[in-house]
Amino acid sequence: MTFTTACLAINTSMTAAGIEDGRLLRSVSKSGKVNRDTLSDWAVWSVVEQSSKQIGIEHFGAHDLRRTCAKLCRKSGGDPEQIKFLLGHSSIQTTERYLGSEQDIEIAVNDNLGL
Template structure:
């Protein structure tokens, strides 16, 4: 799902940034609040990569140049797995990430249902 995230999914609603109308578990439609610090990181990535439409995440070659229009689910998983190992987490699953994200979103004032 993250690998397929489109730039157009990032929207401003009710004076906050969200990932709008995501299809989640059980085919439920959800809207997820995006913290300001995450939005700033996304903005920096988009500017550096020259991305203004299409998929947000794309592969980057060894030369630092954006390649292509897509990024695979496997590539996203590899980055997450490597980052987890760097902070001392050896074993985890995708569901752990979903639960953590939901917990942090609720703590930040987001609901568990679509906005």
């Protein structure tokens, strides 16, 4: 799934659920009505844990999602300082550990020097 496809799916879901602002993940009553209440940390963790096991990933945690978010933001041109704020880090060094140091061989850092 591409980033654009994922965004469209999220927007469609938000529109169908009547969510105009606030948190994306909300609790749903047994009758299917979307509540204004947000999901608890435990509920989110439970969904992530069950979903990862269904696709064959045994050891998967919330920080895996945070690292993936950080790396996707960086890959799409996000500034590390802004990613730091997004993740709630007090130190840029923590954010840099999340981002890792992957080299993009197709677009080398020195390709645009003009030499």
